[in-house]
Amino acid sequence: MELIKELPEVFEEFAEQRQKSFMAMKGLKEQGVPVVGAYCTYFPAEIARAMGAVTVGLCSVSDETIPDAEKDLPKNLCPLIKSSYGFAKTDKCPFFYFSDVVVGETTCDGKKKMYEYMSDFKDVFVMELPNTQSEMALQLWKSELIRFKKYLEKKFDVEITDEAVSEAVKEENKVRKAMKELYHVMTLDPAPIKGGDLFKVLYGSGFKFDRKAIPAEIEAMREKIEKEYEEGKRLDKMPRILITGCPIGGATEKVIRAVEDNGGVVVAFENCNGAKSFDKLVDEENPDVYDALARRYLNIGCSVMTPNPNRLDLLDRLIDEFKVDGVVEMTLQACHTYNVESLSIRKFVNEKKGIPYINVETDYSQADIGQLNTRIAAFIEML
Structure with a gap:
């Protein structure tokens, strides 16, 4: 089968989006636009966007600044944390530099x-994320969303109306649907x-600040892929892999390459910047916009939740829908939540699916x- 020829430049444009955004952000700052930086999928971006702020994911996917981080942090700590802190401490992340506040959880x-x-050298607002998804936890999380809103109002001397939050919700839901x-x-x-x-688009879209423009761009790309598929431009048949586990991107894209350089194709990403980010919409019919936001964000199936049925639910659907032949879980060293949970994921995939x-x-x-290539090649060979 002939591989797609015309699309790679579109994928590359998304891959380069992060670099382009450095300059775009400088322009936004010069216009006085507030910038809110964050690290996590639980970050309720709509609240910040409702006051006209730009939201951005902060640098955390390269080993470049880990030696600097290890001067303050233990060496046997998860690389994502060391990278995040290292970029912040050395000011090598333009997004961190331009952020007026960093939202943690x-x-x-x-x-x-x-x-x-980090709060020693930057304004950091930490949201109390519950570690369970009970009704009581939902009330706590909703109150945290409102506390965040009040913090932004005071810090930037603005009013964040429910109408503005509802508008931001509708806008972001359109992005989620398109993705x-x-x-x-x-x-x-x-x-x-x-x-x-596909991953270049999923990852790069987070660095496009004009959220209104994203759905049409993504829609056009999807139509192009489907049209070319009908014309016979597609990959050969090969084992279909789902990647789950810790956040993926930057340095850890080596896992995607290990699958695709050794005869497999990654058809689904369950990770934070994959299906997990776009799977559920915020309920636009709910008259209480903070309740709607709290429900949508708290229901994300992350290993920090105990128990964590929503992750299994999403995996269950993705494995069936994408006709998955095998699951590769990528865990980061010293990421205890995901490493401990890998036993239940293995059991679920092997026994239930x-x-x-x-x-x-x-x-x-x-x-x-x-070593990654050897292990993953053997796994794909077995399929």
Whole structure:
């Protein structure tokens, strides 16, 4: 089969979006636009956007600043935390530099402590994320969203109306719908494109500040992929892989490459910047916009939640919908929440879904690429 020829430049544009956004952000700051930086999928971006702020994901996916972080933090800490802190401390992340406030959340112990240290040199607002998804937890999380709103109002001397939040909700829901429809093309068998190319779009879209423009761009890309697929431009048939586990991007994209360089195709990403981010919409019919936001964000299935049925629910649907042949879980060294939960994911995938599973534990160095290739090649060969 002929591979897609015309699309790569579109994927590359999204891959380069992060770099382009550095300059765009400088322009926004010069116009006096507030910037709110964050690290986590639980961050309720709509509240910040309702006051006209730009929201951005902060640098956390490279080993470049880890030696600087290790002067303050333990060496055997998760690389994502060390990278985040290192970029912040050295001011090597333009997004961090331009952020007026960084929003943290009480997900894991390492991050909680990192935010304490970070607040010595940056305005940090930490949201109390419950570690369960009960009705009581929902009330706490809703009150945190309102506390965040009040903090922004006071800090920036603005009023954030419910109408403005509702507008931001509608806008972001459109982005989620478009993204969901885009990655849905991977349900086609054989796959229309490589998972690595799809990932460039999923990851890069987070750095496009004009949220209103995203749905049309994504829609056009999806239509192009589907049209070219009908014309016979598609990949050969190969084992279909779902990647789950810790947040992926930057240094850890080596796991995607290890799958696709060894005869597999990644058809689904369950990670934070994959399906997890776009799966659920905020209920626009709910008259209480903070209740609607609290429900949508609290229901994200992350390993910090105990118990964590929503992650299994999403995996269950993705495995069926995308006709998955095998699951690769990528966990980061010293990420205890995901590493401990990998046992229940393995059991679920093997016993409930009846398909093979492999866990690869890694960090941000490139030293284990050979080993990753060997293990993943053997896994794909077995499929």
